Amino acid sequence: MATIKDVAKEAGVSVATVSRVVNKSPKASKAAIESVNAAMTKLGYRPNANARALVSKSTNTIGVVVADVSDPFFGSLIKAVDGIARANNKHLLIGNGYHDAQTEKEAIELLINNRCESLVIHSKGLSDEELVQFANEVKGLVIINRHIPEIAERCISLDNELGSLLATEYLIENGHQHIAYINSSQDIDDSHQRHFGYVTALKKHNLSINDMLFSAAEPTDEGGAVAMQTLLNKDINFTAAVCYNDYMAAGALSTLEEHNIAVPNKISLMGFDNGLIAKYLHPKLSTMDYPIQAMAEQAAELSLALAKENNTTIKGTIFKASLIKRDSVAKTN
Template identity: 65%
Template sequence: MATIKDVAREAGVSIATVSRVINNSPKAGKASITSVHSAMKKLGYRPNANARALVSKNSSTIGVLVSDISDPFFGSLIKAVDQVARVNNKHLLIGNGYHDANTEREAIELLINSCRESLIIHAKALSAEELIGFAKEVPGFVLINRYIPEIADRCIAFDNFKGAYMATEFLINNGHKHIAYINSNHKIDDASERKAGYLQALKDHNLPCPAQYSISADSNDEGGKAAMIELLSKNIPISAVLTYNDFMAAGVLSALEENNIAVPAQISLVGFDNGLISRYVHPKLTTINYPVEIMARQATQLSLKLAKKEKYTPETRIFSPTLVKRLSVSKNYSD
């Protein structure tokens, strides 16, 4: 039996377009209507009552797209969205994008089918042009952790460059000159912006930044551990390490412990995000605070206001990082 996905594939359009045609939406173009009806006839597809109601019935839902729901960072984001949603008698539908353009696109289209008014989207792989197109289609479409100038009024973002710069400068001010950076291997803005902040801080303080001090890996504890082992194998002087996130820092701690290298006595360490794990590793991790819960609540409030066509100006559109000082950094006198 043919499905709505089969129809979309046969017609060469998105699932959202098929839904618009089925529901007689005025946004459906003539060419789309013709191709969808032709595909439905060819495949013998007959939309049922549920399919016809996909777009029209669910103004009581908010769609949320994250990269990976199993990541505690995105768990915090979802919980914050849900807190605002419940106050407004809304329910959540959640999709995973996995930093993959096709997966993000399909997830957004499916969410549009069920949540035609409000979407909170964390999408890193899709082009700005596609996201702008989705924003035109959904009145409450809001991007979180990404800034696109053309839809700046739909964006709640974070200054990743400043966060990495701040962390690197903190290490420099503590006497460190040989600072390694372990980055995420995802090809996303966060990774490039954080690396740029690290490099700029070194440059501004007239410190060398050889390529061998920067390495990319999976953005989890195993990736951090493997990257630290690789750095140690290079036999280069390292007095401090900055990581893309706190989970990578936890992996770095594991690698250093296994090699009898004390933190912070021999190597200082700074993470990023201020996740729950940063408070419970040993030593407790100095890190950069990423206010994801505040950002998510504000994004949800913005989405709901936009969906109702009500004027609303968020208190902050681009959030700034703050340094959280704990026990993983010490003064360095040997560099």
């Protein structure tokens, strides 16, 4: 593999001149640029990214940590950040955290060690204190889908409680009084907040809270199927169910179909997220729209502005989910 010394020898210039050409220094002459570029092409030399970063003080990258890149929800998040990155001539470095504290910490530290000045972090495993510490270390760090009061101005989050409350109230408005809740079994703030929103809606409308109408499983279609089967096994009356996300709703729907229980004629279903799957289910799924694209774009723009220490009107924001009415909810008899 060719070295910078090999390039200097081939071009007939000093190592310092090669460095100036590589880092696009205005001090490099036109002749030096031509000879060095020709030598690099001939030798197949690729400048070391870390070496260039030491000169420019930046790697021109935005670091992103998500739970799992294979999840379409996080794919939408990453794509939105990438759009902002490209508009600002930046590239992405991506890490998976899997909602595990140690894995999230390692992913963040790897991005910091790779000189990412801007970081968009989706973390559910690390404590508030640990994330505040990272924020103090990296001025361009922004937290997405989580609200931490100490660094609220650097948090882009969703009001999960309100979203779940609105989903439950939509069922109540359609006459449903016996409403089940299918939750994620993950011990994260999203699942706690959405369950609390469901309970708050029932209390607000003076409906009884029955723990028998609660079921939890992994936040996947398989988990939703298992959770719905658990509810049916209890042999308790309910006419509707609010689901933690659209995938759990899809799984719940499949279980109901297996038991010849029609949706929405017998049981109405509400999802959450408004992912791509929601409008292709049969019946099409009523759900809460999670504005992840807008949230991720704002997080990326805020991260870049903070890294540059620019005055910006972009601030930490708590977004709201909006109701999407489709075909999986009907008025109860």
